Amino acid sequence: MPVVTEEAIVLTRYPFRERSAVVVLLTRHRGVIRALARQAKGKAGGGSALEPLAQVTVTLYLSPRRELATVNEVELRHSCMALAGRPAAWAAALVAAELALEFCPPGTSQEALFRLLERTVAWLEQGVEPRVVVGYALLWTLKLAGVLPDPSTCARCRTPLAEEQLVFVPTEGFCCAGHGAAGVSLSLASISFLHQALRRPADRLTAVPGPELVGLLRSLAQQFLEKPLRSLPVFERLQGATPGPC
Ligand SMILES: [Zn+2]
Numbered sequence: 001m002p003v004v005t006e007e008a009i010v011l012t013r014y015p016f017r018e019r020s021a022v023v024v025l026l027t028r029h030r031g032v033i034r035a036l037a038r039q040a041k042g043k044a045g046g047g048s049a050l051e052p053l054a055q056v057t058v059t060l061y062l063s064p065r066r067e068l069a070t071v072n073e074v075e076l077r078h079s080c081m082a083l084a085g086r087p088a089a090w091a092a093a094l095v096a097a098e099l100a101l102e103f104c105p106p107g108t109s110q111e112a113l114f115r116l117l118e119r120t121v122a123w124l125e126q127g128v129e130p131r132v133v134v135g136y137a138l139l140w141t142l143k144l145a146g147v148l149p150d151p152s153t154c155a156r157c158r159t160p161l162a163e164e165q166l167v168f169v170p171t172e173g174f175c176c177a178g179h180g181a182a183g184v185s186l187s188l189a190s191i192s193f194l195h196q197a198l199r200r201p202a203d204r205l206t207a208v209p210g211p212e213l214v215g216l217l218r219s220l221a222q223q224f225l226e227k228p229l230r231s232l233p234v235f236e237r238l239q240g241a242t243p244g245p246c
Contacts, residue, residue, distance in 0.1 A: 003072065005059045006030060009117055010050050011097045013037075022068065023050045025058065026100050026117060031108045035060055035069040053080035053093055053121055080121055091235040092130035096120040096137040098231040099221070103141050112144050123202045134235060135193060135209035136202040138217040143198070147224050149173030151194055166191050168216050184212050 006027040013023040019039045027033055035058075037050055049056055050071070055078040061070040083090045100117045104110045120137050124130065142148040153160055155173035167180025175183055186194070190213035196205045209217075222228050 002062045002064075003059060004030070004062060005057065006033075007077070007114075008033070008056055008058050009097075009100075009114065009121075010052050010054045010056065011101045012052055013050055021050065023071065024101060025056075026097075026104060026110075026114055027058075028111055028114045029109055031110050032101060032104045032106060033060065033062075033069050034067065035071045037071040037074075049074040049076040049079075051079065051081065053083070053097060054078070055080075055118065055121075080125070083121070083124055086124075088130045088235070088238045089124045091231065091238050092134045092137075093121055093124050095134050095229065095231045095235050098229055099137055099141040102221075102225050102229070103145050110144070113141070116140055116144070119201065126203060128203050129208060130235070131214075131239060132193075132205055132208055133202055134232075135214055135217070136197050136205070138214065138221065139194070139197050142217060142220055142224075145224065147220055151198075154179055163191060163195060164188065166194070170216075170219065184216060186210070186213055 006029060008025040008027040011024045011026050011032070013021045016022045016036060021037045023035055023037050025033045025035060054076060057075045057077060058071060059073040061072055063069065080093065083093055096117050100113050104113050116137065120133055123133050139148065149155060151161065151166060151174045154176040155169070156175055156179040159176055161174060161176060165177055166186045167175050167177060167183040168186060169175050169180055169183035187210040189207050190210040193205065193207035193209040193213065196207055218229065218232055
């Protein structure tokens, strides 16, 4: 049975039989791997290293005949338990984890998605506004998947789009005002977020994405995945509960 050691981020875990768990790991070089983690008798430490969003170095047995790998050794490099005390930031990190899980097809290596998730967690820990981080993670996941339409030219007539006016037409992409009659106009805040986020890291953005931009990114993700993102409504409910500028 091949044994591999990988840097990984725990995307999720669920109980499996007695004293075991299945962990879903995003590894740096091998994409998403599902693995069985047995909890050793009288030893609590092994299990706690595999909490959601923990960054670990993990040694796995890969079985060519079984879907599940087996966790042999885990070393915790970074725990995200400090984020769990901030509900909106934690929910934002779970959105990023779900995006990584859904957009990394099994058996493919997606190092860019790994780096995006790693940085997303770091920005949230540094105190970057969760709405900015969620918008950034959505935008870049769609871009890395090749699903984000080009916001610099009109999808219909190919003329360069002025930065102060951007209309999104669901079946076409970003359009000029002349071709965007059936579309959603983006707010100035959303337009500047879009342009900034494609050029800079999330901790250097001054704009916050508006709900119409988040809504269109979410529907692009949903069309691509053919199902809704489960973590996003949870995040949005937490946002709704927090008073803030709109
Ligand atoms: Zn046009």
